[in-house]
Amino acid sequence: MGYVAIADRDHEIEHHDPQTFISKYVWSQDHKVIAIQYGCTAIFVGLIALCLSAMMRLQLGFPDSFSFINPENYYQFVTMHGMIMVIYLLTALFLGGFGNYLIPLMVGSRDMVFPYLNMLSYWVYLLSVIILLISFFVPGGATGAGWTLYPPQAIMAGTPGTEWGIILMLASLGVFIVAFTMGGLNYITTVLQARCRGMTLMRMPLSVWGIFIATILGLLAFPALLVSAIMMLFDKTLHTSFFMPAISSAGMDPGYTGGSPILFQHLFWFFGHPEVYIVALPAFGIVSDLLSTHARKNIFGYRMMVWAIIAIGGLSFIVWAHHMYVSGMNPYFGFFFATTTLIIAVPTAIKVYNWVLTLWEGNIHLRVPMLFSIGFIFTFLHGGLTGLFLGNVTIDLPLSDTYFVVAHFHMVMGVSPILVVFGAIYHWWPKITGKMYNETLGKWHFWMTFLGTYAIYLPMHYLGFQGVPRRYFAMGNTDFLPASAQDLNAAITVSALFVAAAQILFFVNVIWSLKKGPKADPNPWDATSLEWQTPDTPPKHGNWGHDLPTCHRWAYDYSVPGYADDFIPQNVPPDIAPVGRDHEEDH
Amino acid sequence: MSEAVVEAGDANTIVNDFSRDKQVFGVPWGKAMMWIFLLSDTFIFSCFLVGYMSVRISTTDPWPLPSEVFALSFGGDPIPLILIAIMTFILITSSGTMAMAVNMGYRKDRKKTFWLMVATAALGASFVGMQAFEWTKLIMEGVRPWGNPFGAAQFGSSFFMITGFHGLHVSAGVIYLLVVANRVRNGFYERRGGNYEIVEITGLYWHFVDLVWVFIFAFFYLW
Numbered sequence: 001m002g003y004v005a006i007a008d009r010d011h012e013i014e015h016h017d018p019q020t021f022i023s024k025y026v027w028s029q030d031h032k033v034i035a036i037q038y039g040c041t042a043i044f045v046g047l048i049a050l051c052l053s054a055m056m057r058l059q060l061g062f063p064d065s066f067s068f069i070n071p072e073n074y075y076q077f078v079t080m081h082g083m084i085m086v087i088y089l090l091t092a093l094f095l096g097g098f099g100n101y102l103i104p105l106m107v108g109s110r111d112m113v114f115p116y117l118n119m120l121s122y123w124v125y126l127l128s129v130i131i132l133l134i135s136f137f138v139p140g141g142a143t144g145a146g147w148t149l150y151p152p153q154a155i156m157a158g159t160p161g162t163e164w165g166i167i168l169m170l171a172s173l174g175v176f177i178v179a180f181t182m183g184g185l186n187y188i189t190t191v192l193q194a195r196c197r198g199m200t201l202m203r204m205p206l207s208v209w210g211i212f213i214a215t216i217l218g219l220l221a222f223p224a225l226l227v228s229a230i231m232m233l234f235d236k237t238l239h240t241s242f243f244m245p246a247i248s249s250a251g252m253d254p255g256y257t258g259g260s261p262i263l264f265q266h267l268f269w270f271f272g273h274p275e276v277y278i279v280a281l282p283a284f285g286i287v288s289d290l291l292s293t294h295a296r297k298n299i300f301g302y303r304m305m306v307w308a309i310i311a312i313g314g315l316s317f318i319v320w321a322h323h324m325y326v327s328g329m330n331p332y333f334g335f336f337f338a339t340t341t342l343i344i345a346v347p348t349a350i351k352v353y354n355w356v357l358t359l360w361e362g363n364i365h366l367r368v369p370m371l372f373s374i375g376f377i378f379t380f381l382h383g384g385l386t387g388l389f390l391g392n393v394t395i396d397l398p399l400s401d402t403y404f405v406v407a408h409f410h411m412v413m414g415v416s417p418i419l420v421v422f423g424a425i426y427h428w429w430p431k432i433t434g435k436m437y438n439e440t441l442g443k444w445h446f447w448m449t450f451l452g453t454y455a456i457y458l459p460m461h462y463l464g465f466q467g468v469p470r471r472y473f474a475m476g477n478t479d480f481l482p483a484s485a486q487d488l489n490a491a492i493t494v495s496a497l498f499v500a501a502a503q504i505l506f507f508v509n510v511i512w513s514l515k516k517g518p519k520a521d522p523n524p525w526d527a528t529s530l531e532w533q534t535p536d537t538p539p540k541h542g543n544w545g546h547d548l549p550t551c552h553r554w555a556y557d558y559s560v561p562g563y564a565d566d567f568i569p570q571n572v573p574p575d576i577a578p579v580g581r582d583h584e585e586d587h
Numbered sequence: 588m589s590e591a592v593v594e595a596g597d598a599n600t601i602v603n604d605f606s607r608d609k610q611v612f613g614v615p616w617g618k619a620m621m622w623i624f625l626l627s628d629t630f631i632f633s634c635f636l637v638g639y640m641s642v643r644i645s646t647t648d649p650w651p652l653p654s655e656v657f658a659l660s661f662g663g664d665p666i667p668l669i670l671i672a673i674m675t676f677i678l679i680t681s682s683g684t685m686a687m688a689v690n691m692g693y694r695k696d697r698k699k700t701f702w703l704m705v706a707t708a709a710l711g712a713s714f715v716g717m718q719a720f721e722w723t724k725l726i727m728e729g730v731r732p733w734g735n736p737f738g739a740a741q742f743g744s745s746f747f748m749i750t751g752f753h754g755l756h757v758s759a760g761v762i763y764l765l766v767v768a769n770r771v772r773n774g775f776y777e778r779r780g781g782n783y784e785i786v787e788i789t790g791l792y793w794h795f796v797d798l799v800w801v802f803i804f805a806f807f808y809l810w
Contacts, residue, residue: 007616113616113620114616114617114620181624181627184627185620185623185624185627186620188620188623189616189619189620189623192610192611192612192619193609193610193611193612193614193616193619194609194610194616195608195609195610196609197608197609198608199608199609200603200606200607200608201605201606201607201611202602202603202606219623219626219627219630220626220627220630221630222627223627223628223630223631223633223634224630224634226631226634227631227634227635227638228634228638230748230752231638231748234732234744234748238732238733238744239732239733240732240733240740240741240743240744240748241642241646241733241740241741241744242638242642242741242744246647255733257646257647257648257740258642258645258646258647258648258739258740258741259642259645259646259741260641260642260645263638263641263642263645266641267634267638270634
């Protein structure tokens with residue numbers, strides 16, 4: 001055997017390691033460097049999206065006070081904010097960032113199975129981001145079709161950015177999907193085929209489970225987006241009529257005939273709903289590990305947590321039309337999709353109960369990652385409960401397209417995953433950089449973000465009940481809205497600006513830590529999973545030094561009775577330390 | 588203790604089997620990855636076909652008759668779908684030569700593997716060539732993505748989009764086949780331990796592209 005791929009080398013072969021700066025940090029095939037590249041790019045575009053949301057809030061809170069925000073801009077801000085946050089930030093950060101960093105380390109592999117493909121994945125992702133950003137500067141500006149890009153309005157005159165913006169948006173999505181596919185194939189194959197000895201699937205940390213199932217969802221859901229993007233691109237550029245019915249525009253006949261706008265909605269949401277769980281499942285997994293580690297307790301119901309992730313992943317493919325209740329469909333379909341939607345609440349509720357029961361009588365350390373994790377339980381619970389309202393057809397109809405929906409999805413797939421992102425960054429920061437961060441700054445960051453987001457989104461539910469429609473540039477003279485609605489909007493804007501400003505603390509912390517942060521312990525949280533047991537911190541190329549680790553137990557041997565330490569790493573053999581409640585001992 | 592405890596009749600047996608040490612499937616990484624990729628690609632083609640069927644239902648104009656549009660005359664009366672029949676036959680034949688190449692690969696008969704892969708690629712290239720001929724013929728008759736003289740505009744749109752996307756897959760497959768065939772010939776895999784799994788992985792992709800064609804044939808041309 002002359003050739004052994006890097007992920008499977010039992011002994012490290014030194015001369016394969018990157019030598020120059022370029023091959024080490026730029027065209028790197030090391031999963032850790034690629035993860036950091038993904039993470040930094042995603043956070044960079046996320047900051048742009050944050051600025052866009054601040055501008056939206058300025059208009060909503062203080063209408064007509066800012067000359068640089070006109071209705072066209074406003075719609076472009078809405079669209080690009082949503083698209084960037086959902087796809088280019090959260091999907092890329094959880095799967096490209098955390099997936100890349102954590103999967104090989106947590107399953108005890110030297111790298112992803114195909115490092116070159118992995119590198120390609122990042123650079124193609126960067127290309128999609130560049131195409132996306134170019135669309136701000138083309139004639140007509142970025143598309144203002146709303147992040148769902150519903151035709152016919154997405155490509156008809158009257159919507160901002162129908163000259164070039166929409167074309168670049170669709171092209172960028174197509175390129176992103178190519179990038180995601182290359183990365184996703186790697187993540188799945190690595191989890192399935194390249195674990196270290198003893199690392200059975202049912203011993204993997206839940207972070208890996210969440211990322212793994214989310215990647216499968218991505219590979220099966222993104223095709224629908226790709227196809228709808230291609231079809232809409234043809235409708236726009238070649239004047240086909242896939243999604244365009246016979247329609248008149250400003251008294252003119254643009255020549256479309258016989259297409260089906262509803263078809264786009266079905267394709268889009270067949271992607272769009274799994275996309276919610278592509279973002280949520282990695283967050284579920286990561287938060288489980290964070291809670292368990294910082295509460296010094298094994299995760300409650302590990303197997304149930306795994307099956308709940310799988311069940312949520314499967315169910316997420318048969319609920320998509322609950323986004324389309326107001327689009328009109330056969331009432332029996334509404335009945336079906338409402339039922340499946342509410343069934344998803346069962347595995348999700350199991351997860352929430354298990355998180356809470358993990359905390360129960362735990363030895364809770366309120367460090368920064370733990371604060372963010374507990375914060376996540378609150379925000380996710382609130383977002384999930386409003387989902388029960390919107391999942392029912394009759395309650396959804398009046399609430400649809402109001403601020404209630406905005407509040408719901410921002411709580412459940414905006415704030416909640418972002419809290420986990422921050423928790424995860426603080427949690428793995430010592431491993432990634434080898435430096436500690438400032439605990440006090442981190443706590444301030446948490447409390448300002450957590451309380452601030454509540455100040456933003458709780459009032460939005462109320463505005464939604466009042467009937468304030470979403471996506472409106474200005475409310476005008478509306479009889480059914482009390483004047484106080486505007487005061488509330490102003491208060492929300494102040495809170496939003498406060499939360500946006502609070503993120504400066506995070507970046508201050510990052511810079512401080514990189515420059516002056518104290519050297520981190522290899523395992524500062526006394527965690528059990530393999531990534532904390534690497535010989536070097538941060539881990540070097542090849543991760544494990546000379547020998548691959550062997551896994552002897554599950555990832556949750558915390559506070560095992562009869563053992564001096566309150567944690568036993570996964571690579572400690574059972575004749576040295578007792579095995580906790582590993583499922584294999586349950587038989 | 589790294590092996591899962593498997594007891595006969597245990598409800599967890601299947602789970603434990605699949606979650607076993609190191610690998611779920613006893614196949615090389617490339618093969619596992621190709622299967623997963625093909626699963627994803629299946630969803631792409633399914634979405635294309637579902638999209639096509641749904642616009643075929645939604646359009647108000649009559650749908651052109653495929654057996655008339657795709658008829659070809661060799662001097663006498665037009666023969667319906669004759670070109671498509673030949674194309675289908677060629678593509679299925681290429682699956683046969685591909686399967687033989689895989690067999691020869693496992694026997695480490697590099698010469699036969701090489702020539703069978705080249706034959707597969709040649710059949711694939713002739714398929715693409717005939718598709719180009721068919722496209723040219725239809726374009727000459729006035730079929731465009733945005734309209735055609737035979738009926739619903741969606742006919743041309745779906746035709747060019749779906750056969751084009753499939754044709755791209757076949758073209759990519761031809762290049763892929765030639766690259767691998769060349770590496771088989773020049774001993775690239777000999778130097779890496781003499782493992783010819785890659786021929787089978789290439790074959791998986793090729794058979795998939797053939798299988799997709801069968802569905803396109805059934806749903807677009809025969810319906």
